[in-house]
Amino acid sequence: MTRATTTSRSRALTPPGWGWLVVATVARSYLVLLAALAAVAFVPGMLGWHTSVVQTGSMMPAINPGDVVLTTSLPDDRPVPVGAVVQFDSPAEAEPSGVAKIRLHRIVGANDDGTFVTAGDANAEFDSTPITRDQIIGQGRLLAPYIGLPSLWVTHRDVPALATWLAVTALAIALASRRTTTGGDDDTGAGAPPARGAHPAPPARRTALALVALAVAAGAAVEPPQPAAAAFTARTSMTSTWAAAIPAPLTVGRAAPYALIGSTAVMNSGPSTQVNITGSIATSPGTIVTGFPWGTSVDLANSAARNAKADATTLYAAAARRPTTATPAAVLTGTLRPGTHRRTGGLAVSGTLTLDAQGDPSAVFVLAADSITARAGSTVRLTGGASAANVYWVTPGTVNLLTGSTSAGTYLAQGNVTIERDTTLTGRAISLGGYVSLLRADITVPR
Incomplete structure (x- = not known):
C-alpha cells in the first residue's frame, strides 16, 4: 500500500x-x-x-x-x-x-x-x-x-x-x-x-x-x-x-463694540434725550431694552448678542483666574500700579483713584472683589499711559456707579449693574446674570 x-x-x-x-x-x-x-x-x-x-x-x-x-x-x-x-x-x-x-x-x-x-x-x-x-x-x-x-x-x-x-x-x-x-x-x-x-x-x-x-x-x-x-x-x-x-490674555473679543450688555435686560429709566451711549447694546437671553434714543444699535438675543456675551464670559473667567498681586483696602483711593488687585469683601472707590501705567500703554489693571461701588462724586483717573481698554473690574456680585461718579474700564458682574444719574463711564458695563440699569448717564466704548 x-x-x-x-x-x-x-x-x-x-x-x-x-x-x-x-x-x-x-x-x-x-x-x-x-x-x-x-x-x-x-x-x-x-x-x-x-x-x-x-x-x-x-x-x-x-x-x-x-x-x-x-x-x-x-x-x-x-x-x-x-x-x-x-x-x-x-x-x-x-x-x-x-x-x-x-x-x-x-x-x-x-x-x-x-x-x-x-x-x-x-x-x-x-x-x-x-x-x-x-x-x-x-x-x-x-x-x-x-x-x-x-x-x-x-x-x-x-x-x-x-x-x-x-x-x-x-x-x-x-x-x-x-x-x-x-x-x-x-x-x-x-x-x-x-x-x-x-x-x-x-x-x-x-x-x-x-x-x-x-x-x-x-x-x-x-x-x-x-x-x-x-x-x-x-x-x-x-x-x-x-x-x-x-496669565491668560484679557480680551473683550466680540464684545468690543458694545457699551452695555445685559443678561435679562438693559434699561434707561430717564428721558432718552438725557442718556448718551457711544457703542451698541446687547441682551442675551433676555430681550428687554428700553429708554434709549432712536437709532441706538441694539442686538436682542440674536447670534451677535450671544457671541458678545460668550466672549464677555470668557473674559470674566480669565480675569478671575489671574494670580493676585496685591490686596487693596476696602475703600480704594490714591494711586495703584498695574496688576491684579483682589480682596474678599466689597470694594468702594472714593475720592480720586489714579491708575498709573508708569509709561507702559499695554499695562493691565484688574480690580476684583465680592461687590464693586463707585461712590458719589468719585473719579477714576488714568495716567502714565494707562488705557481704559486695559482696565477690568470683576465681581461675582453687583456693580453700583453712584451719582456723579466718573469711571473707566470694563465692568464685569455676575449680578446687576446700576448706573446712577450724571455718571460718566469710559468703558463697558456688562451683567452676565442680571440687568443693567441707568439714568442720565454718558457711556463711551474705549478705543
Whole structure:
C-alpha cells in the first residue's frame, strides 16, 4: 500500500505571521504604556510622595477624572507658594455638601490675616473660604494621566467600564504572550515547510511585563490612592514641578463694540434725550431694552448678542483666574500700579483713584472683589499711559456707579449693574446674570 505524504492542514488555517506580529506589537505597546504610567503613579509613593486620584472634571480636558496627582509635603521653613497647585483639607463647613474633603486647587492670593485664597481654573469664582497654612497637605509635583481610572470606576461602581478595561487588558496579555515565527524554529522536523503563524511561546519567553502591568493596575483598582476633588488653575503636564501658569490674555473679543450688555435686560429709566451711549447694546437671553434714543444699535438675543456675551464670559473667567498681586483696602483711593488687585469683601472707590501705567500703554489693571461701588462724586483717573481698554473690574456680585461718579474700564458682574444719574463711564458695563440699569448717564466704548 502506497503511503501518502501528509502535511498538517492546520498550517493553512494559521493567520499570516506578519499580521500576528502587528497585533502582538500593539498589545505589548499598550501594556508597556500601562506599566509605565503605573510606575510613574505609584513608585514615587515608596519615596514618601502622596498619591491622589482626581475625582472631578472641573479642569477637563487638561485634567481629567482618573488622573493620578503626586504631591510632596511643604516644609515648615518654606513660604507658602502663591501661584502653585496645593493639596489641602477642606473642612465640612467650607463644602456645599457639608462633608469634609481633600481638594487640589491653586493658591491665587494671600490675605493680610495670614490666610490664603484658592480657586479652580474652571471656576468663575474663588473658593468661598480662605485656607490656613496648617490645612495645606502638600504641593503638586507630578501628573500621571488615566492610570487612576480603575480606582475611579471602583469608587463610583462603574461595573461596565471596569469590566471592559479588565477584558481589554487580559486580551492584551494573551496576545502579547504569543511568539510570532516566520519559519524554521518550531518542531516541524527536517524538510518540513517553514511555519508561518503564531505559537505559544515557552514560559521563559512569555511577556512578564504584561503580568507586571496587570498586577500593578489591578492593585490600583483594588486599593486605590486617596481620592481628591480637583479644579486646577494651571495647564499641567508630566513634569517635576508645576509653576504658575502664564496669565491668560484679557480680551473683550466680540464684545468690543458694545457699551452695555445685559443678561435679562438693559434699561434707561430717564428721558432718552438725557442718556448718551457711544457703542451698541446687547441682551442675551433676555430681550428687554428700553429708554434709549432712536437709532441706538441694539442686538436682542440674536447670534451677535450671544457671541458678545460668550466672549464677555470668557473674559470674566480669565480675569478671575489671574494670580493676585496685591490686596487693596476696602475703600480704594490714591494711586495703584498695574496688576491684579483682589480682596474678599466689597470694594468702594472714593475720592480720586489714579491708575498709573508708569509709561507702559499695554499695562493691565484688574480690580476684583465680592461687590464693586463707585461712590458719589468719585473719579477714576488714568495716567502714565494707562488705557481704559486695559482696565477690568470683576465681581461675582453687583456693580453700583453712584451719582456723579466718573469711571473707566470694563465692568464685569455676575449680578446687576446700576448706573446712577450724571455718571460718566469710559468703558463697558456688562451683567452676565442680571440687568443693567441707568439714568442720565454718558457711556463711551474705549478705543
